[in-house]
Amino acid sequence: METSAQQLDDAYRQTIYWCELPEQSVAIRIGHTHPVLDDALRNEAVNEWAFITAYNPHSTLKTPPQNRATNEQLECEIVRLGYSYWHGTGIDPKGQWPPEASFLVVGIDHSTAADIGRKYHQNAIVIGRVGGAAELLFLTSAPGCR
16 A cells, blocks of 8 residues: 555654653654753754664665664764764654664754765655754655655
8 A cells, every 4th residue: 555645744743753862862753842952962062963764765664684784874874974973763653663763963964964864765854953843854856755
């Protein structure tokens, strides 16, 4: 069964983007501000961030070994580009989609983050700035487009 663009949009917006910060965990939600995350970013002297995964490209389920391998490539790329990151997990609150290991990339500009997301065939990434609400950034012409 094909997933509609609206269903994907809804699913991404309902996902809880958990992140393990240095001092505590935070649940990032689209459209919400996150003062605890803002404080952690200020401690790193950065203003922007992006939550990125390489799991399940174009929202097509892959095997756990495939997902781990591509996410390891993503992690290496983040390091190679010189960014710090914190580990995270995208969690479907309805439990209909498996958790996706992710990275909250610290201090990355949103254009670079979008390029990385596209390279790993993601439909969307989550972005934000200190003091602002988390935003869903679609990387395809419409959610679910390949």
